Amino acid sequence: MGTASELIMYDYPTLLREHxxxxxxxxxxxxxxxxHEGHISIEMIYEKIKGLFPSLSLATIYKNxxxxxxxxxxxxLKIAGFKNRYEIQKQPHHHMVCQKCGSIxxxxxxxxxxxxxxxxxHGFELKQIxxxxxxxxxxxx
Amino acid sequence: MGTASELIMYDYPTLLREHxxxxxxxxxxxxxxxxHEGHISIEMIYEKIKGLFPSLSLATIYKNxxxxxxxxxxxxLKIAGFKNRYEIQKQPHHHMVCQKCGSIxxxxxxxxxxxxxxxxxHGFELKQIxxxxxxxxxxxx
DNA sequence: TTAGTCAAGGAGAAAAATTATCCTTTACTT
DNA sequence: AAGTAAAGGATAATTTTTCTCCTTGACTAA
Numbered sequence: 543m544g545t546a547s548e549l550i551m552y553d554y555p556t557l558l559r560e561h562x563x564x565x566x567x568x569x570x571x572x573x574x575x576x577x578h579e580g581h582i583s584i585e586m587i588y589e590k591i592k593g594l595f596p597s598l599s600l601a602t603i604y605k606n607x608x609x610x611x612x613x614x615x616x617x618x619l620k621i622a623g624f625k626n627r628y629e630i631q632k633q634p635h636h637h638m639v640c641q642k643c644g645s646i647x648x649x650x651x652x653x654x655x656x657x658x659x660x661x662x663x664h665g666f667e668l669k670q671i672x673x674x675x676x677x678x679x680x681x682x683x
Numbered sequence: 684m685g686t687a688s689e690l691i692m693y694d695y696p697t698l699l700r701e702h703x704x705x706x707x708x709x710x711x712x713x714x715x716x717x718x719h720e721g722h723i724s725i726e727m728i729y730e731k732i733k734g735l736f737p738s739l740s741l742a743t744i745y746k747n748x749x750x751x752x753x754x755x756x757x758x759x760l761k762i763a764g765f766k767n768r769y770e771i772q773k774q775p776h777h778h779m780v781c782q783k784c785g786s787i788x789x790x791x792x793x794x795x796x797x798x799x800x801x802x803x804x805h806g807f808e809l810k811q812i813x814x815x816x817x818x819x820x821x822x823x824x
Numbered sequence: 825t826t827a828g829t830c831a832a833g834g835a836g837a838a839a840a841a842t843t844a845t846c847c848t849t850t851a852c853t854t
Numbered sequence: 855a856a857g858t859a860a861a862g863g864a865t866a867a868t869t870t871t872t873c874t875c876c877t878t879g880a881c882t883a884a
Contacts, residue, residue, distance in 0.1 A: 559852090563860090563861095564850085564851050564852070564859095564860060564861065565851075565852095566850080566851070566860095566861065566862075568861085568862070569861090584841085584842090585841090595862095597862085597863060597864090598862085598863080599862065599863045599864065599865090600841095600842090601842085601843075601844085601862085601863075601864085601865090602861080602862055602863070604841090604842065604843075605843090605861080605862085606861090608843095609861095618763060620761035620762065620763055621761065621813075622759060622761055622811070622813055625841090626841095638801075638802065638805060638807055640807075641810060641811075647805065649801055649805070651797070651798070651801050653794060653797075653814075656792070656794075657792070657816055660779075660790055660792050660816075661779065661816060661818065664779060664788065664790070664820075664821065665820075665821030665824075666779055666781075666816075666818050666819070666820055666821060667818045667819040667820075667824060668816055668818045669782060669817050669818035669819065670763070670782075670816065670817040670818065671814070671815075671816050671817075672762075672763055672813075672814065672815045672816070672817070673794075673812070673813065673814040673815075674812075674813045674814075675798055675801075675802060675807075675809055675811065675812050675813070676810050676811040676812075676813070677802065677807050677808045677809045677810035677811065678807070678808040678810065679805075679806075679807055679808075680805065680806030680807060683806075683808060700881090704831090704832095705830095705831060705832065705879090705880050705881070706880075706881095707831095707832065707833080707879080707880070709832085709833070710832090725870085725871090726870090736833095738833085738834060738835085739833085739834080740833065740834045740835065740836090741870095741871090742833085742834075742835085742836090742871085742872075742873085743832080743833055743834075745870090745871060745872075746832080746833085746872090747832090749872095750832095766870090
Protein backbone atom coordinates (compact mmCIF):
# COMPACT_ATOMS: atom_id res chain seq x y z
CA MET A 543 0.00 0.00 0.00
CA GLY A 544 1.18 3.52 -0.61
CA THR A 545 2.25 3.67 -4.23
CA ALA A 546 0.09 5.29 -6.85
CA SER A 547 -0.43 2.04 -8.74
CA GLU A 548 -1.77 0.39 -5.63
CA LEU A 549 -3.93 3.27 -4.52
CA ILE A 550 -5.59 3.53 -7.87
CA MET A 551 -7.12 0.12 -7.24
CA TYR A 552 -9.20 1.64 -4.50
CA ASP A 553 -11.01 3.91 -6.92
CA TYR A 554 -13.74 1.38 -7.47
CA PRO A 555 -16.11 3.64 -9.42
CA THR A 556 -13.42 4.07 -12.04
CA LEU A 557 -12.57 0.40 -11.98
CA LEU A 558 -16.21 -0.44 -12.60
CA ARG A 559 -16.59 2.03 -15.45
CA GLU A 560 -13.45 0.73 -17.08
CA HIS A 561 -15.20 -2.61 -17.18
CA UNK A 562 -18.41 -1.20 -18.64
CA UNK A 563 -20.32 -1.49 -15.41
CA UNK A 564 -22.16 1.41 -13.87
CA UNK A 565 -20.66 2.68 -10.66
CA UNK A 566 -23.54 2.33 -8.27
CA UNK A 567 -23.20 2.85 -4.52
CA UNK A 568 -24.14 -0.79 -3.92
CA UNK A 569 -21.42 -2.07 -6.19
CA UNK A 570 -18.84 0.21 -4.73
CA UNK A 571 -19.79 -0.90 -1.24
CA UNK A 572 -19.50 -4.55 -2.22
CA UNK A 573 -15.99 -4.00 -3.52
CA UNK A 574 -14.99 -2.03 -0.45
CA UNK A 575 -16.18 -4.78 1.84
CA UNK A 576 -14.38 -7.37 -0.25
CA UNK A 577 -11.19 -5.33 -0.13
CA HIS A 578 -11.49 -5.03 3.61
CA GLU A 579 -12.48 -8.58 4.47
CA GLY A 580 -10.46 -10.51 1.94
CA HIS A 581 -12.12 -13.82 1.14
CA ILE A 582 -15.79 -13.38 1.83
CA SER A 583 -19.07 -15.17 1.22
CA ILE A 584 -22.20 -13.71 -0.34
CA GLU A 585 -24.12 -13.50 2.85
CA MET A 586 -21.20 -12.09 4.78
CA ILE A 587 -21.20 -9.24 2.25
CA TYR A 588 -24.93 -8.89 2.71
CA GLU A 589 -24.62 -8.66 6.48
CA LYS A 590 -21.85 -6.10 6.23
CA ILE A 591 -23.60 -3.63 3.97
CA LYS A 592 -27.32 -4.03 4.50
CA GLY A 593 -26.98 -1.40 7.19
CA LEU A 594 -25.92 1.11 4.56
CA PHE A 595 -28.73 0.14 2.20
CA PRO A 596 -31.76 -0.85 4.24
CA SER A 597 -33.57 -2.02 1.14
CA LEU A 598 -30.65 -4.03 -0.20
CA SER A 599 -31.66 -7.24 -1.94
CA LEU A 600 -29.61 -10.41 -1.78
CA ALA A 601 -30.31 -10.79 -5.48
CA THR A 602 -28.41 -7.58 -6.09
CA ILE A 603 -25.29 -9.11 -4.62
CA TYR A 604 -25.67 -12.31 -6.61
CA LYS A 605 -26.27 -10.39 -9.82
CA ASN A 606 -23.28 -8.17 -9.20
CA UNK A 607 -20.97 -11.01 -8.40
CA UNK A 608 -21.87 -12.63 -11.69
CA UNK A 609 -21.42 -9.37 -13.60
CA UNK A 610 -18.12 -8.60 -11.94
CA UNK A 611 -16.85 -12.12 -12.49
CA UNK A 612 -17.64 -11.82 -16.16
CA UNK A 613 -15.61 -8.65 -16.23
CA UNK A 614 -12.74 -10.23 -14.35
CA UNK A 615 -13.01 -7.88 -11.40
CA UNK A 616 -13.78 -10.55 -8.84
CA UNK A 617 -13.10 -14.25 -8.59
CA UNK A 618 -15.08 -17.07 -7.06
CA LEU A 619 -13.22 -19.39 -4.70
CA LYS A 620 -14.55 -22.91 -4.40
CA ILE A 621 -12.70 -24.54 -1.57
CA ALA A 622 -13.33 -28.04 -0.25
CA GLY A 623 -15.32 -27.93 2.95
CA PHE A 624 -16.38 -24.29 2.67
CA LYS A 625 -19.15 -22.29 1.11
CA ASN A 626 -18.12 -20.32 -1.93
CA ARG A 627 -16.18 -17.20 -1.23
CA TYR A 628 -15.16 -14.29 -3.40
CA GLU A 629 -12.13 -12.08 -3.70
CA ILE A 630 -11.11 -9.11 -5.79
CA GLN A 631 -8.87 -10.13 -8.66
CA LYS A 632 -5.27 -9.25 -8.06
CA GLN A 633 -1.84 -10.65 -8.86
CA PRO A 634 -1.99 -14.38 -9.58
CA HIS A 635 -1.79 -16.23 -6.30
CA HIS A 636 -3.04 -19.30 -4.53
CA HIS A 637 -4.62 -20.04 -1.19
CA MET A 638 -3.66 -21.68 2.04
CA VAL A 639 -6.69 -22.77 4.03
CA CYS A 640 -6.80 -23.83 7.67
CA GLN A 641 -9.10 -26.83 8.06
CA LYS A 642 -9.73 -25.89 11.68
CA CYS A 643 -10.43 -22.14 11.83
CA GLY A 644 -11.18 -21.60 8.15
CA SER A 645 -8.70 -18.79 7.72
CA ILE A 646 -7.48 -18.27 4.18
CA UNK A 647 -4.09 -16.78 3.43
CA UNK A 648 -2.79 -15.82 0.03
CA UNK A 649 0.45 -17.40 -1.06
CA UNK A 650 2.49 -16.49 -4.07
CA UNK A 651 4.01 -19.49 -5.66
CA UNK A 652 4.73 -19.97 -9.30
CA UNK A 653 3.47 -23.28 -10.60
CA UNK A 654 2.81 -21.93 -14.07
CA UNK A 655 6.06 -22.96 -15.69
CA UNK A 656 5.91 -26.55 -14.59
CA UNK A 657 2.26 -26.84 -15.54
CA UNK A 658 2.95 -25.45 -18.98
CA UNK A 659 4.85 -28.63 -19.65
CA UNK A 660 2.13 -30.88 -18.28
CA UNK A 661 -0.63 -29.23 -20.26
CA UNK A 662 1.44 -29.02 -23.41
CA UNK A 663 1.94 -32.78 -23.36
CA HIS A 664 -1.84 -33.16 -23.40
CA GLY A 665 -2.40 -30.65 -26.20
CA PHE A 666 -4.15 -28.51 -23.64
CA GLU A 667 -4.29 -24.73 -23.86
CA LEU A 668 -3.69 -23.56 -20.31
CA LYS A 669 -5.86 -20.62 -19.24
CA GLN A 670 -6.10 -20.76 -15.50
CA ILE A 671 -4.58 -22.45 -12.47
CA UNK A 672 -6.55 -23.03 -9.30
CA UNK A 673 -4.53 -24.30 -6.42
CA UNK A 674 -5.36 -24.44 -2.78
CA UNK A 675 -3.58 -26.28 -0.05
CA UNK A 676 -5.33 -27.18 3.16
CA UNK A 677 -3.98 -28.06 6.54
CA UNK A 678 -3.66 -26.62 10.01
CA UNK A 679 -2.47 -23.05 10.39
CA UNK A 680 0.17 -21.84 12.78
CA UNK A 681 -2.35 -20.47 15.27
CA UNK A 682 -4.40 -23.65 15.41
CA UNK A 683 -1.55 -25.94 16.28
CA MET B 684 -6.44 -52.66 -15.18
CA GLY B 685 -5.68 -56.34 -14.93
CA THR B 686 -3.46 -56.76 -11.90
CA ALA B 687 -4.76 -58.16 -8.65
CA SER B 688 -4.11 -54.95 -6.77
CA GLU B 689 -6.19 -53.00 -9.23
CA LEU B 690 -8.98 -55.51 -9.48
CA ILE B 691 -9.41 -55.65 -5.75
CA MET B 692 -10.54 -52.03 -5.87
CA TYR B 693 -13.61 -53.14 -7.73
CA ASP B 694 -14.85 -55.19 -4.80
CA TYR B 695 -16.87 -52.33 -3.44
CA PRO B 696 -18.76 -54.30 -0.80
CA THR B 697 -15.45 -55.20 0.81
CA LEU B 698 -14.14 -51.67 0.43
CA LEU B 699 -17.23 -50.35 2.18
CA ARG B 700 -17.01 -52.84 5.04
CA GLU B 701 -13.35 -52.04 5.54
CA HIS B 702 -14.48 -48.50 6.17
CA UNK B 703 -17.21 -49.50 8.62
CA UNK B 704 -20.01 -48.84 6.18
CA UNK B 705 -22.65 -51.40 5.36
CA UNK B 706 -22.44 -52.75 1.86
CA UNK B 707 -25.88 -51.93 0.53
CA UNK B 708 -26.88 -52.36 -3.10
CA UNK B 709 -27.43 -48.61 -3.43
CA UNK B 710 -23.96 -47.79 -2.18
CA UNK B 711 -22.35 -50.38 -4.37
CA UNK B 712 -24.22 -49.03 -7.37
CA UNK B 713 -23.13 -45.48 -6.60
CA UNK B 714 -19.50 -46.55 -6.51
CA UNK B 715 -19.86 -48.56 -9.71
CA UNK B 716 -21.31 -45.59 -11.54
CA UNK B 717 -18.58 -43.36 -10.19
CA UNK B 718 -15.93 -45.81 -11.31
CA HIS B 719 -17.49 -45.97 -14.75
CA GLU B 720 -18.18 -42.26 -15.29
CA GLY B 721 -15.19 -40.73 -13.59
CA HIS B 722 -16.01 -37.25 -12.36
CA ILE B 723 -19.72 -37.15 -11.79
CA SER B 724 -22.33 -34.92 -10.16
CA ILE B 725 -24.95 -35.98 -7.63
CA GLU B 726 -27.83 -35.82 -10.04
CA MET B 727 -25.93 -37.58 -12.78
CA ILE B 728 -25.52 -40.46 -10.35
CA TYR B 729 -29.20 -40.27 -9.54
CA GLU B 730 -30.19 -40.41 -13.22
CA LYS B 731 -27.87 -43.34 -13.84
CA ILE B 732 -29.12 -45.62 -11.09
CA LYS B 733 -32.71 -44.67 -10.40
CA GLY B 734 -33.65 -47.24 -13.00
CA LEU B 735 -32.14 -49.95 -10.82
CA PHE B 736 -33.85 -48.70 -7.68
CA PRO B 737 -37.23 -47.23 -8.63
CA SER B 738 -37.74 -45.91 -5.11
CA LEU B 739 -34.28 -44.37 -4.84
CA SER B 740 -34.20 -41.14 -2.90
CA LEU B 741 -31.88 -38.26 -3.76
CA ALA B 742 -31.27 -37.92 -0.04
CA THR B 743 -29.75 -41.39 -0.06
CA ILE B 744 -27.10 -40.26 -2.51
CA TYR B 745 -26.35 -37.11 -0.55
CA LYS B 746 -26.14 -39.02 2.70
CA ASN B 747 -23.87 -41.61 1.17
CA UNK B 748 -21.55 -39.08 -0.38
CA UNK B 749 -21.08 -37.46 3.01
CA UNK B 750 -20.51 -40.81 4.71
CA UNK B 751 -18.08 -41.98 2.05
CA UNK B 752 -16.20 -38.69 2.11
CA UNK B 753 -15.80 -39.00 5.86
CA UNK B 754 -14.32 -42.43 5.30
CA UNK B 755 -12.04 -41.19 2.56
CA UNK B 756 -13.58 -43.40 -0.10
CA UNK B 757 -14.75 -40.56 -2.31
CA UNK B 758 -13.69 -36.97 -2.83
CA UNK B 759 -15.63 -33.86 -3.69
CA LEU B 760 -14.35 -31.75 -6.57
CA LYS B 761 -15.21 -28.06 -6.49
CA ILE B 762 -14.19 -26.62 -9.80
CA ALA B 763 -14.73 -23.03 -10.89
CA GLY B 764 -17.66 -22.79 -13.28
CA PHE B 765 -19.03 -26.27 -12.61
CA LYS B 766 -21.37 -27.92 -10.19
CA ASN B 767 -19.69 -30.08 -7.61
CA ARG B 768 -18.53 -33.42 -8.83
CA TYR B 769 -17.30 -36.51 -7.07
CA GLU B 770 -14.67 -39.12 -7.73
CA ILE B 771 -13.47 -42.27 -6.05
CA GLN B 772 -10.28 -41.66 -4.08
CA LYS B 773 -7.21 -42.97 -5.81
CA GLN B 774 -3.56 -42.07 -6.18
CA PRO B 775 -2.97 -38.37 -5.53
CA HIS B 776 -3.59 -36.48 -8.71
CA HIS B 777 -4.91 -33.21 -10.04
CA HIS B 778 -7.39 -32.19 -12.72
CA MET B 779 -7.30 -30.61 -16.11
CA VAL B 780 -10.65 -29.08 -17.03
CA CYS B 781 -11.80 -27.92 -20.45
CA GLN B 782 -13.67 -24.62 -20.12
CA LYS B 783 -15.56 -25.38 -23.31
CA CYS B 784 -16.77 -28.99 -23.14
CA GLY B 785 -16.34 -29.50 -19.43
CA SER B 786 -14.27 -32.65 -19.77
CA ILE B 787 -12.04 -33.43 -16.81
CA UNK B 788 -8.83 -35.37 -17.19
CA UNK B 789 -6.64 -36.59 -14.36
CA UNK B 790 -3.02 -35.51 -14.43
CA UNK B 791 -0.26 -36.74 -12.22
CA UNK B 792 2.06 -34.00 -11.25
CA UNK B 793 3.99 -33.72 -8.05
CA UNK B 794 3.68 -30.29 -6.47
CA UNK B 795 4.00 -31.62 -2.95
CA UNK B 796 7.70 -31.09 -2.50
CA UNK B 797 7.69 -27.47 -3.58
CA UNK B 798 4.62 -26.72 -1.49
CA UNK B 799 6.20 -28.25 1.57
CA UNK B 800 8.61 -25.36 1.49
CA UNK B 801 5.93 -22.75 1.04
CA UNK B 802 3.76 -24.06 3.83
CA UNK B 803 6.71 -24.61 6.15
CA UNK B 804 7.64 -20.95 5.85
CA HIS B 805 4.17 -20.07 7.11
CA GLY B 806 4.23 -22.54 9.99
CA PHE B 807 1.46 -24.38 8.19
CA GLU B 808 0.88 -28.11 8.54
CA LEU B 809 0.14 -29.26 5.00
CA LYS B 810 -2.63 -31.85 4.76
CA GLN B 811 -4.07 -31.60 1.30
CA ILE B 812 -3.37 -30.08 -2.09
CA UNK B 813 -6.17 -29.17 -4.47
CA UNK B 814 -5.04 -28.11 -7.87
CA UNK B 815 -6.96 -27.79 -11.06
CA UNK B 816 -5.93 -26.13 -14.24
CA UNK B 817 -8.47 -24.93 -16.74
CA UNK B 818 -8.22 -24.16 -20.40
CA UNK B 819 -9.23 -25.55 -23.76
CA UNK B 820 -8.75 -29.22 -24.41
CA UNK B 821 -7.20 -30.73 -27.50
CA UNK B 822 -10.56 -31.67 -29.01
CA UNK B 823 -12.09 -28.22 -28.54
CA UNK B 824 -9.37 -26.33 -30.34
C1' DT C 825 -30.13 -70.17 10.55
C1' DT C 826 -32.30 -67.04 12.82
C1' DA C 827 -33.45 -63.26 15.86
C1' DG C 828 -31.92 -58.78 17.42
C1' DT C 829 -29.87 -54.40 16.63
C1' DC C 830 -28.40 -50.53 14.55
C1' DA C 831 -27.40 -48.46 10.32
C1' DA C 832 -29.35 -47.25 6.00
C1' DG C 833 -33.17 -46.27 2.79
C1' DG C 834 -37.50 -43.83 1.39
C1' DA C 835 -40.85 -40.13 1.49
C1' DG C 836 -41.55 -35.82 2.07
C1' DA C 837 -40.96 -31.44 4.35
C1' DA C 838 -37.92 -27.90 5.29
C1' DA C 839 -34.02 -25.08 4.80
C1' DA C 840 -30.53 -22.92 2.19
C1' DA C 841 -28.68 -21.21 -1.99
C1' DT C 842 -29.38 -19.32 -6.39
C1' DT C 843 -31.90 -17.51 -10.24
C1' DA C 844 -35.78 -15.32 -12.60
C1' DT C 845 -39.51 -11.86 -13.25
C1' DC C 846 -41.26 -7.51 -13.29
C1' DC C 847 -41.49 -3.04 -12.14
C1' DT C 848 -39.11 1.18 -10.32
C1' DT C 849 -35.13 3.88 -9.85
C1' DT C 850 -30.90 5.85 -11.28
C1' DA C 851 -26.30 6.38 -13.57
C1' DC C 852 -24.58 7.86 -17.59
C1' DT C 853 -24.95 9.98 -22.33
C1' DT C 854 -25.70 13.92 -25.37
C1' DA D 855 -31.99 18.59 -18.42
C1' DA D 856 -34.10 14.55 -20.84
C1' DG D 857 -33.75 10.07 -22.61
C1' DT D 858 -32.16 5.43 -22.31
C1' DA D 859 -30.36 1.39 -20.85
C1' DA D 860 -28.69 -0.71 -16.91
C1' DA D 861 -29.19 -1.70 -12.14
C1' DG D 862 -31.83 -2.19 -7.85
C1' DG D 863 -35.74 -4.01 -5.06
C1' DA D 864 -39.40 -7.14 -4.05
C1' DT D 865 -40.84 -11.39 -4.56
C1' DA D 866 -41.58 -15.80 -6.54
C1' DA D 867 -39.66 -19.75 -8.36
C1' DT D 868 -35.90 -23.04 -8.86
C1' DT D 869 -32.34 -25.66 -7.40
C1' DT D 870 -29.55 -27.76 -4.08
C1' DT D 871 -28.98 -29.73 0.28
C1' DT D 872 -30.41 -31.20 4.77
C1' DC D 873 -33.60 -33.03 8.15
C1' DT D 874 -37.31 -35.87 10.29
C1' DC D 875 -39.58 -39.87 10.94
C1' DC D 876 -40.70 -44.23 9.98
C1' DT D 877 -39.63 -48.68 7.57
C1' DT D 878 -36.41 -51.90 5.74
C1' DG D 879 -32.54 -54.62 5.67
C1' DA D 880 -27.38 -55.80 6.49
C1' DC D 881 -24.57 -57.61 9.75
C1' DT D 882 -23.66 -59.97 14.38
C1' DA D 883 -23.60 -63.60 17.41
C1' DA D 884 -25.89 -67.17 19.45
